Amino acid sequence: MSIILMLFSGMLFGSMTLGILISVILALAVYVTEIISAKAIGPLFEKAKSFSSEGLMVIAVYLFVYVINYGKHYHSPDEFTHWGVFLRETFRLDALYVTSPIGIVHKDYVPAITLFEALWCKLSFRLSEANAYRGMQMLQMSMLLPMICNRYSKDDSYKKLIGCIKAFVTFSIPLFLTGLMFYHTIYQDYIYGVLVFFCMWIIVTGDNSRHELFELTLAITILLMAKMTALAFLPMIVIFYVVYSLFYMDKVAGRNSVLQTLLQSVIVTAIPLIVWKIYNVFSGKYIGGNTAIGAGGQSYGGHNLGTLIKVFSHNGSIAYQNDVEKSYIDAIFSRGLVGNVPYAQIVVIIVALLLAFSFWGVEKCYARKVRITSLWILLAGLSYGLLMYYLYMTGFSEYEARQLASYDRYMGTFVVTAIFLALGVVFYFTKTSILVIKMLGVVLLSNIIFFGNCEQILPGNLTDSEVLYNQEAEHLKNSVPEDAKVAVIIKNEMAIAEDVLTFYSFPITIGVAYPNDVKDDLNRFSYDYSDEELAEFISEYDYVYFMNIDEKFIDRYSDIFEKPEDVKRGEIYQVTYEGGKIVTY
Numbered sequence: 001m002s003i004i005l006m007l008f009s010g011m012l013f014g015s016m017t018l019g020i021l022i023s024v025i026l027a028l029a030v031y032v033t034e035i036i037s038a039k040a041i042g043p044l045f046e047k048a049k050s051f052s053s054e055g056l057m058v059i060a061v062y063l064f065v066y067v068i069n070y071g072k073h074y075h076s077p078d079e080f081t082h083w084g085v086f087l088r089e090t091f092r093l094d095a096l097y098v099t100s101p102i103g104i105v106h107k108d109y110v111p112a113i114t115l116f117e118a119l120w121c122k123l124s125f126r127l128s129e130a131n132a133y134r135g136m137q138m139l140q141m142s143m144l145l146p147m148i149c150n151r152y153s154k155d156d157s158y159k160k161l162i163g164c165i166k167a168f169v170t171f172s173i174p175l176f177l178t179g180l181m182f183y184h185t186i187y188q189d190y191i192y193g194v195l196v197f198f199c200m201w202i203i204v205t206g207d208n209s210r211h212e213l214f215e216l217t218l219a220i221t222i223l224l225m226a227k228m229t230a231l232a233f234l235p236m237i238v239i240f241y242v243v244y245s246l247f248y249m250d251k252v253a254g255r256n257s258v259l260q261t262l263l264q265s266v267i268v269t270a271i272p273l274i275v276w277k278i279y280n281v282f283s284g285k286y287i288g289g290n291t292a293i294g295a296g297g298q299s300y301g302g303h304n305l306g307t308l309i310k311v312f313s314h315n316g317s318i319a320y321q322n323d324v325e326k327s328y329i330d331a332i333f334s335r336g337l338v339g340n341v342p343y344a345q346i347v348v349i350i351v352a353l354l355l356a357f358s359f360w361g362v363e364k365c366y367a368r369k370v371r372i373t374s375l376w377i378l379l380a381g382l383s384y385g386l387l388m389y390y391l392y393m394t395g396f397s398e399y400e401a402r403q404l405a406s407y408d409r410y411m412g413t414f415v416v417t418a419i420f421l422a423l424g425v426v427f428y429f430t431k432t433s434i435l436v437i438k439m440l441g442v443v444l445l446s447n448i449i450f451f452g453n454c455e456q457i458l459p460g461n462l463t464d465s466e467v468l469y470n471q472e473a474e475h476l477k478n479s480v481p482e483d484a485k486v487a488v489i490i491k492n493e494m495a496i497a498e499d500v501l502t503f504y505s506f507p508i509t510i511g512v513a514y515p516n517d518v519k520d521d522l523n524r525f526s527y528d529y530s531d532e533e534l535a536e537f538i539s540e541y542d543y544v545y546f547m548n549i550d551e552k553f554i555d556r557y558s559d560i561f562e563k564p565e566d567v568k569r570g571e572i573y574q575v576t577y578e579g580g581k582i583v584t585y
Contacts, residue, residue: 001026003222004275006115010096011282016115017094020122054149057163061141064171069133071460072184073467080499082106083114083186084132088506090118091127098283102507108287110279112225113139113188130460132186140182140191143198144170147424150205166427173419175457176338178408183456184465189409192227193416199223199237200421204373205428208249208257213264216241221272225279232387236380238269240372248369311393318393324401328389331407343411347381350374350422357426366429373425377418384414469497472547473504479572480543485509486572487541490548491516495524501547510545513537515553535560539577544584546571 002023009019074084082105089100090111097114098107113136120135121127148166174182174190182190199219206212220237223230245261310317332343341349354374358367388410392401467473480486488510490497498512515534516526529537534557538544549569558564562581566573573584 001218002119003112003115003225004218006119007096007111007225007275007279010099010115011279014095014099016090016096016118017122020119054145057145057149057167061145061167062138065134065137065141068183068457068459069130069137071130072133072465073129073460074186074503075465075468076185076187077496077499079186080496080503082109083188084129084503086111086114087117087121087132087186088127090114091121096283098286108283110225110228110276112222113191117186133184136186136188136191137183140194141171143194143201144420146205147201147420147427150428170420170423173416173423177412177415178337178339181456187409188227189406189413190416192223192230193413194420195219195223195226195230196233196237196414196417197420197424199233200240200373200376200417201424203237203241203244204369204421204425206245206249208245208260213267217268217271220268221275224272224276229387229391231276232383233380234269234272236376236383238265240376241265241268244369244372248372307394308390311390320398320402321393324392324404325389327402327404328392331404332385332411335407337408337412337415343381343385343415346415347378347418350418351378354422354425361426362429370425370429373421377421381414381418385411467504469500469504473501475570476501476505476508476510476545476572479545480508482507484543485511485541486543486545487538487575488512488545488547489553490514491526491550491553493548497547511537511541515557529557531557531560535577535580535582538575538582542574544573544575544582 002020005023006016006019009015009022074080085102085104086097086109089095089097089102089104093100096111097104098111100107116139117132117135120138121131124131124134148163148170177190199216202212202216202219206216220234224234242261242265245264246258311321314321333345335342337343338346351374354370354377358370358374362370392404396405476486486505486508488498488501490512491514498510501512502510513529513534514526515529517528519526546567546569549567554564554567558567560582561567562578562583566584575585576583
């Protein structure tokens, strides 16, 4: 709820803090109402005691998240180009990042996840990279804890033991996924998958109550405000909601339930879409029609029925479609996402295991619920595969499409959804199969020990996590004023150097040149500048920073400087362009 309040307070009043204050007041109002309703505090304490195990679990999860993120720092390119910038601008301006006056890549991205990260940083009284990780992970934990703590059976036998094993199994799953380093990233592909799972979890465990309707509407709203492709999941979720409510939910009977279900399906569809539309109209005032890199990003307007027909009709308008299609199909059936298991096999295995569970692991009265859930996983998995195929043809450059850019992360989104949904169904409908859960725990433990990426759950000070290019950024900030424009000369550095330096040197404006006649992994953006071209580039800035140069650069370009002896690695000079030479001060 806090995310939605922050969203609307940001749009209406330009303040995130106001939304946080309103959410705190509402939370306190609920507690006061409970006390008034109970007419005494005693009964509330008794009620709280019944949830003592869940409370301890929340405390344990918080401590776990706090400790594993101690000393961690950003390390991936997109954290520096936009995800980290989104959070910094939201926190710095106390406003939606789309209103920021600076140019940001993918500025039109919907902001739900960033808002929760900002909420966590606000409540922690500090913007830090570790707190950004904690915010995202606590959002994930808040959606997974109901699966751990909630069971269809109310039998409390071995409750604490089962809870601990469930928590271990659940929180270990991210360690298996290729390309999704969840415990050390603010990339949003993983949390997106958890959000889809949570919407499905609400339906599968729902009781057709007003509370379920409110919770599902809120969850779908946040889902749509978390990722552009969430629009494709909306019909998948709503159709399942209608079918499950009419034919599989316990409290369904007669024509009134049909009308009620249809009305509820309209509510869970319309309200999220209205909120989504309101935000897009609002963001359009700051982005307009410009969705180019550096100003906007991925736009919604480029996707329509005509584009869909063009892709799936193979009309030849996409010259590279056959090549990308071959690579994509090959990846679907052979590129490992969990160990060496590819996307198609993961979906089929999960569906097969759920069907087997419905016959031999659950009471007959619940078997139908498990089977319809397995059918949804199969159909949604197929639909998501087609969606990503379509997006590779329309939403990426030819180079990115041919490389299947970020394939592991994007396909991992639905893998996360499917795994957690299957696991949630097993947890929820298994009455007392402690042995099964123990076996799952043992299998996961053995795999984590031998194959899992455990480094991401260790504190940063134990894994030597460091601020990338910290010395260079600090040197720059200590040498020039905040409003300076600096030409940075880089050779033999990974492309991430530019992104990191831009991020950490803010608000200094930098432009980077990669003068080199060699192209390799360290020099992907290198260009063989002529003397005149490099001099013209530097002359457009107030300062020049020779961040990383070598003797070859000095020999080649020193003549364009009035004082060639000033051309030294690590030096920063104020510059002017006089008489065809760069003058350094």
